[in-house]
Amino acid sequence: MTRTTKPDDGGPTATPAASLRFDAVQKRYPGNARPTIESLSIEVPAGEICVLVGPSGCGKTTAMRMVNRLIEPTAGQILIDGRPNTERAPADLRREIGYVIQQTGLFPHRTIAQNVATVPKLLGWSTDRIAARTTELLELVGLDPEFADRYPAQLSGGQRQRVGVARALAVDPPLMLMDEPFGAIDPITRERLQNEFLRLQAQVRRTIVFVTHDIDEAIKMGDRIAVMRPGGRLAQYATPAELLLSPADEFVEQFVGADRALKRLALGRVRDLELEEPTRVRYGDPVAGVREALRRAEVPYPLVIDADGRPLAWLDDDDLHGERIADGIGSEVAVVDRDDILRDAFSDVLQHRVQYAAVTDHRGVVIGILSADAVARELAPPGPAPVQPAEAHHGTGA
Amino acid sequence: MSAPLAALGLFGDAIDVIFHAREGRAGGAQVGGLSDFGAMAWTHLKVVLASVGLASLIALPLGLVLGHLRRGGLLAVTVSNVGRAVPSLALIAVFIAFLGVGFGNVTLALALLAIPPILTNTYVGVTQVDRDVIDAAKGQGLTGAQIVREIELPLALPLIFGGLRTSVVNVIATATIAPVAGVVTLGDPIFSQAVYGDAGKLAAAIVVALMAIVAEVGLGAAQRAVTPRPLRGTPGITRRARFLPTLRKGAATS
Incomplete structure (x- = not known):
């Protein structure tokens, strides 16, 4: 109907x-x-x-x-x-x-x-x-x-x-x-x-x-x-x-x-939030390069994407060994649409092992990452500025 | 009397009286036969139609208005109870004092007998219409008269016809007392046993019973016919239609 x-x-x-x-x-x-x-x-x-x-x-x-x-x-x-x-x-x-x-x-x-x-x-x-x-x-x-x-x-x-x-x-x-x-x-x-x-x-x-x-x-x-x-x-x-x-x-x-x-x-909708940039990798990429890129990343997990930029899997530390990233490894990615309601998206994030969701546009291409933290920041009333650590991380991803 | 009718004894004799005139028991004039019973049946029918017609003219609008206003429920019930308590015979006697004998007297007395079922059923039929339906009708801009005509009346029709049916059957039975006010209905052979004899008395009773049965069955069919299609199921007050939701494609989901 x-x-x-x-x-x-x-x-x-x-x-x-x-x-x-x-x-x-x-x-x-x-x-x-x-x-x-x-x-x-x-x-x-x-x-x-x-x-x-x-x-x-x-x-x-x-x-x-x-x-x-x-x-x-x-x-x-x-x-x-x-x-x-x-x-x-x-x-x-x-x-x-x-x-x-x-x-x-x-x-x-x-x-x-x-x-x-x-x-x-x-x-x-x-x-x-x-x-x-x-x-x-x-x-x-x-x-x-x-x-x-x-x-x-x-x-x-x-x-x-x-x-x-x-x-x-x-x-x-x-x-x-x-x-x-x-x-x-x-x-x-x-x-x-x-x-x-x-x-x-x-x-x-x-x-x-x-x-x-x-x-x-x-x-x-x-x-x-x-x-x-x-x-x-x-x-x-x-x-x-x-x-x-x-x-x-x-x-x-x-x-x-x-x-x-x-x-x-x-x-709210996902698109209203400031999204984070993932470290995008492909199967077969050299592991050393990925590890290097992660040092500067906001999201501590590399995101495997396909040739069209669609999300495939999250990798964690255990996946990063050997010369190159092995085909088909990693854990399931929560995928949310940029037009999704925040509540539904947040629920998706919470239900996955890696508590970041890949945000996609209407074609399914990753345009950013939604984190539980970002949602929490959205909800918090404007408050005192958090203390900055001595060395600020300004990661821009890979 | 033909042989098969003779075998039925008094009953057969009664059937015979309906069709063949015979000499009155008191002597002299011929009684019975189709023309005699036909005339009485016609008078009987006229009395019934006039009194139920008069009763409807009074009870229908009154019931519709009271029901629409949802007021006067006590009145409708009281009228109904009083109507059932006062014997029509007594009414005719009282009316003789005011109206004299004749058709008018009988019609009025029987109309009073016919009013209660029509009034009560019309009132109940209208008040049992879903209040939400009335609220929606009002909220969409139907006037009071439009609500009565287009919503309350059609939905109350099955009950109204039920009341009409009860009234008609009651009046057919009770119109047999009309001869006390000088109106020669089928009650005449029953009262004038001296003239018609036992067979004539029984014959009149048979004709009255037949009329009542025909009215009952006929009005039952009419009641069904006026019931809005989706509300048919059991005659009367079913609010929801009895058919199952058709589970065709698309219909199962909302």
């Missing part, structure tokens, strides 16, 4: 994404002493994913549902592209705001195609236009067109959620609301859907309000994250990196977790 969408089908790009602003929004329910949302003010720039995250009862879903007026605020207002959302009738407003919920809420008596066509039909599109758009949307979310005539009950949870997303995107809404869209899906499928959704979002660039209670999902999906605490108070509104690097207070720190340094690994 991982069909890559053609880059040129671009999907909908006609309507520009909308900006969204919560302006001192408050929600009180009669009979409750404390407000569900005390006073929420956040601004979401057009084309970004804003994740509302927090423990149960923090008002995140309430906040989201006020955007399309499924819930009306007690005070304050919500502005879409600078205009209060109360300017329009709720039904009209909602037709222009995509809506995805955890249990998908697909209409069980309608086919997938009919479900996806719900809003276009409400807006009175022609049959031809609806049919074309439905096919396009199913492809966009990675569903075979043969699903069009099936019913929701015939689909798996993951497939249903794809249909939910397709339905929300049907009229290319400038704004989308997603309430724990991947919450009820098994972890493996969830991960895949998240990745696909991010790829889709890179294509369609909608403004999205995304509700979740899962901080990892928030960090992964969000351009900005609003951490809310019980009682509907905003604890911090920041980019994922800022949130992990400098939590505003103890609540946020606790919520993002003790492993927040590790979580930052999910944000």
Whole structure:
């Protein structure tokens, strides 16, 4: 089901994404002493994913549902592209705001195609236009067109959620609301859907309000994250990196977790790091020359490469004997792509005997070495400069 | 009476009355026969259609609205219980005081009998629609009326037809009391045993039973026909279709 969408089908790009602003929004329910949302003010720039995250009862879903007026605020207002959302009738407003919920809420008596066509039909599109758009949307979310005539009950949870997303995107809404869209899906499928959704979002660039209670999902999906605490108070509104690097207070720190340094690994890519240069050798090279080159190297192991520059093996001290390097010796190399997420790359590094990974470009050619040290340096906050040894090593490799 | 019917005793005699007119037990006029029973059956049917029609006109919209608002559940249940507790015979007697005898009186009394199953089933049928489905419909910009028409009604139809079926069968059986208000339904031979005799009484009962069975079977088929295709399985409330996910290529993975 991982069909890559053609880059040129671009999907909908006609309507520009909308900006969204919560302006001192408050929600009180009669009979409750404390407000569900005390006073929420956040601004979401057009084309970004804003994740509302927090423990149960923090008002995140309430906040989201006020955007399309499924819930009306007690005070304050919500502005879409600078205009209060109360300017329009709720039904009209909602037709222009995509809506995805955890249990998908697909209409069980309608086919997938009919479900996806719900809003276009409400807006009175022609049959031809609806049919074309439905096919396009199913492809966009990675569903075979043969699903069009099936019913929701015939689909798996993951497939249903794809249909939910397709339905929300049907009229290319400038704004989308997603309430724990991947919450009820098994972890493996969830991960895949998240990745696909991010790829889709890179294509369609909608403004999205995304509700979740899962901080990892928030960090992964969000351009900005609003951490809310019980009682509907905003604890911090920041980019994922800022949130992990400098939590505003103890609540946020606790919520993002003790492993927040590790979580930052999910944000970076291998290419963001300064890579080290390996000592590149070939099978059959003279051992003496390799030993000489290693004296000045950053990485204390020679890396055997093939004729095209692809990594083959690490050599260690025991391998360097005799005249020339014997064919086929050495230990397995962890290979990571320069576009890999740091967390995955780091995990690869840790799982190998030699704790350096060869970083390759898209052709598989070694462009540098990723070390556990480099990852650690990336995570450490800027601190005191380490004491330099008397004789500094400025190895440049072979 | 033909020989095979004679062998069936009173039952055979009853069948015979349906087809052949004979002299009334009280003497004089001819009773029985196809034209007599046909006329009574037609009146019976008219009473049933009128009362169930009237009941539907009241109970369907009321049930849809109450169900949509998810309010008045107590009302629906109370109406249903009261409706079952008050005998139709008593209602007819009461209505005689206000409406006099005749078709209107009987129709109203039987409509009151028919309302509870339709009302309750419509209400339950609408409220049992998945709340997430309603939330999604609302969130996409369907108006209240559109939600009722396009989502709640189609999904509640199987239960609504179930209620209708119960009502029709109840009313067919109970329309036999119509003669007390002067409407000559198939109840007449049952009440006027003195005229029709045991065979006539049994004959009317047989025709009423047949009508009830035909209505039951016919409406059962209709109920199945109005059930949205993916929800068919057991008649009524199945939320999820019974068919297994088709494990064709691509369908197994998400």
